Amino acid sequence: MRQHPTTLRTAARAALGTLAAVCAACLVLVAAPGWAHVTVNPATATQGGYIALSFRVPTESDSASTTKVEVFLPIDHPLASVSVRPHPGWHAKVVTKKLATPLSTDDGQVTEGVYSITWTPDSPANALKPGEYDEFDVSVGPLPDVSSLTFKTLQTYSDGTIVRWIDPPAADGQPEPEHPAPTLTLLPASGQASADAPSSGDAGASGSGSGDGKATTALVLSIIAVLLGAGALGGSLLRRRTG
Template sequence: MSLLKRSALVAAVVGGLTLALAAPASAHVTVNPNTATPGGYTKVTFRVPTESDTAATTKVEVNLPADHPIASVSLKPLPGWTATAEKSKLATPIKVHDSDVTEAVTKITWTAQAGSEVKPGQFQEFDVSLGPLPDSGQLIFKALQTYSDGTVVRWIDEPTTDGSEPEHPAPVLKLAAAAAPAAVTAAAPASTSDESDGPDAVGIAGLVAGLLALVLALLAYQRAGRKPAGTTPAEKASVSV
């Protein structure tokens, strides 16, 4: 088989694998970013695409995890949509800033006004501010997407233990500790030292080489200026006498 044919075959196989791998990753309801710092506050965006070819998205419901209640939930106004936050009593109050919180938002609902629906091939983003976040783990936001034809898609499947993606995955916000500032601080001086020492060493070596070349040039010049005795006519006459 020629090299050209082999290249074409490899390209076709790679392209096929790329399409095959990309196909299962269809547009789901997601939370972005999907990681946050434990114990702090963050702004997340729920991205909702319309996967239907014939109907538009008219309502989105996001359920906040009851096992990790969040004391402060703020919604960013979105033109053309009405947003409501539903609170529930907590079985066990949580303490935030030395105060007991007995209720928290457990569900957020966005409803489209006429003409603002998410049409086929489009998506919409819904911003929420949350905090303080739990100290570890992850937050699973089970979501329901309602279409104009009455269809309801339930994005409520929790992450699997084997790492495979479920059919209707729920948006997941992973809580990961931020990198320790000390590690960054310790690395910075080493990098600065390397960068400053390098040019100095090169400069010194260049200066020494230049001086050596100058000395050699002067010696060569002096040698060239000296002539052996007896080479001129007067010297030859003197030697003959």
């Protein structure tokens, strides 16, 4: 039996309201103390381009301060250009290594690549205290034609504890590792997806009434899928918190 478009739109609005509630609950769980991770922001970039990256570092300890942040760049996919932004109250040490295969650039061949960047505070007063976070910035490029780049990171605390953010990203459907490495997802620069999309004239030729019904139905199904995924995420987080 064909449903009336108004009924479908009402269902879509109700699903959106439920989705908002579920997402809000998941955000509360993610933002809870003790669940912060070292991350790279933004999380996505375009292959072949240049980008400014921020490594966001929270102090998770209740009693010790962060006194060193060491980020390792992916040596298997070296970056020809790496620039470190000055960070007030901290100084950076850049370590380079000779590349097995030189990189060809517009300015000639690059024979050495940045292996690691280590930030340390100029004085204990500048260390990241419990409950604080900071961002350490670099500009890199051109980004290689791979699906992602992983930046393994070591975080050292004033009590000598070292947290190793080196775990690979979880596979689809698997729980997140305890100490995931900051990962930058790289998207193709090609605009093929938009080129394959039908024109507005083609869409209009199929009839507005039928198109609205199909679009609304697709919206409802998409929302249901997102709800299921959000529910699974919330359940996983709750199990981890109570486990």
